[in-house]
Amino acid sequence: MATTLIDLFAGCGGMTAGFVAEGFQPVLAVEHNLHAASTYAANFGEDHVFNAAEKPGEFSGDIEALPDDDIPEVDVVIGGPPCQGFSNLGSRDVHDPRNKLWKQYLRVVQKARPRMFVIENVDRFMRSSEFALLLAEADGGMLKDYTLSYGVLNAADYGVAQRRRRTIVIGSRTGHVPLPQPTHARDVDGLDDDLAPWRTVRDRIAELPEKPTTTLLPNSTATWFGVEVPGSFKGLDLHIGRNPTAKSIERYNHIPPGGGRFNLPDHLLSNCWRNKKTGTTDVMGRMRWNMPSVTIRTEFFKPEKGQYLHPQWDEHDPENRVNRPITHLEAALLQDFSPDFLWCGSKIEIARQIGNAVPVGLAAAIARHLKAHLN
Template sequence: MSHVTERPTLIDLFAGCGGMTRGFVDQGYLPVQAVEWDLAAAATYAANFGEEHMFWGDIADWVTDDIPQVDVVIGGPPCQGFSNLGSKDVNDPRNKLWKEYLRVVEAARPKVFVLENVQRFMQSSEFQLLLDEADHGLISEYTLSFGVLLAADYGVAQRRPRAIVIGSRIGEIPLPQATHSKGGINGLAPWETVRSRIFGLAEHPDTTELPASTTEVFGQTVKGIFKSKDLHFGRQPRELSLARYDSVPPGGGRFDVPDHLLPRCWREKKTGTTDVMGRMRWDAPSLTIRTEFFKPEKGQYLHPQWDAAAKHRVNRVITHLEASRLQDVPEDFVWCGSKVEIAKQIGNAVPVGLAAALARHLRDHL
């Protein structure tokens, strides 16, 4: 019998930059294997947790005999567009990544696995496939608990919903209880805010570039290794863009931009997404940080500082550093890749605070 004092062992599949691993490591888990096919993301993972246990490549090429037995498997297989597949067959080629996740669970025999994904995963055929495999297939000895968790309810300064599935063969493990709530109702702590994460960072970054440095990893040369402060760089928007930003108050969006400043496609489309060209609020969580947070037309990514009297406005999108902080990535985390590659890693990561909440919760059951 392993004692609770030992560090539970961990495999992270589709690991990305390692946001989920970081949450688990912070709660005392020991990563012994990770898999990621994107070079820049795998390099970031390696720079933070070690190159020797990162399998950089297609998960399908990871030989079953090489898969170690561990306490916990985590990860979120990318979904193939959530088509409503007629075939619920685990061997359907479109379900390859699911099949690979299940293959690893079968080989690693974890006590618990955690699968995370986008909210609409719960309506997908892939989710149905998972239920079928738990009912009478590859993972039939596991009891599943599942639902959609909001990152803000677990101390993350971001309203990011994620589908979470916990599979356990040591007795049913429910989803963790929320620790925070909007307005701090029901005796819970109030939601964390954008202010708590990015206030005090330079409003006007003094560079638009990453430092010029490269590193060797997996026998390849990649950009990096960058410290978190290196990620606080700006952009050079056009005058027209600055005029648009200036007209958007906190919580506002494209409908606040005067008609003469709008591109034709927005002038003619009076309905649709309201959060694009949006400005964050200081005293609320951000909306979901996606992979293109550096483009204001993609969401609510303008810096929250704006006053009605126009005395103090910060008319820019959030920096990579600010986005990573809203993802709860700690200050000592380091990064590899180009600006776009790092943005993708930040947007795809599981918020570290949500991962830590899951890790703490599982620890009580292991």
């Protein structure tokens, strides 16, 4: 019998993709954004995606509208409730209206009675009032039946070609379940033979064309939930470039792998960079072929936002340099999505889905770990 799954705040389905790869069966997904929900539906099916809209051709994925009676009992619940609007650390009041999204996650756990649940969030989550709230609920509150394990995991340690640190919480009502042990390491010399070396940017994007042929997504639409949306796109559809200015290209040309704004000559510095001598070291940075990427955020197509320049750069031959930011396809591959994964939405909307996703390989590692304990 299949191991059943609910994905809350599902986004485009990065976490579901990892769990499905390990044999889990999603039976309910909740996502409020139409385009992200459409991407999810394109890959995993529309029938189990919650839609509260009362009229045909409309979509409403607000988790607060999810009826208790529509929440099935499952083996595992996963998701990452957004961090926003919480009360101060001292109050820990789950009934504070600003805590409604967390309260909704806990409500679903109570109704679904999963044997285990997984919460993922940003690395600083463990230092937040939200985390204190969670621990309080496991101490005689809404999660009193669950034992929690938690910590910060680096996706690169689990076979993802990206250094992305995320807080992971595992709750279990069938006994203590620790966090999964790393399968990969930066330096495997002298370490356990079972650890593989980190996967690199080269592993994921080296085979792609260096020069995108277009700046536009194909002109096509798909219909999900009775609503027409841009899509579905996959593979080279997402290998789209930009039109940088001549000054931007000149800046890119000065930046070696691992470098950034501090490699720019004075005449190419903006005033804010010239006046800020420290910090923001990743700004206008170039990736390195033989390392995992930095965290892929929602604006990876803007080099001024981080280390998002293509890694190809030859110190001695300017003609052998790729002076552009990574494409949507390259970002998706660095998030460990398959080239055949389907995407819906505009360029901005798809970029947001990619950057907000849980890396598929990290989700798969967690899924394998949970499945071993479930069995």
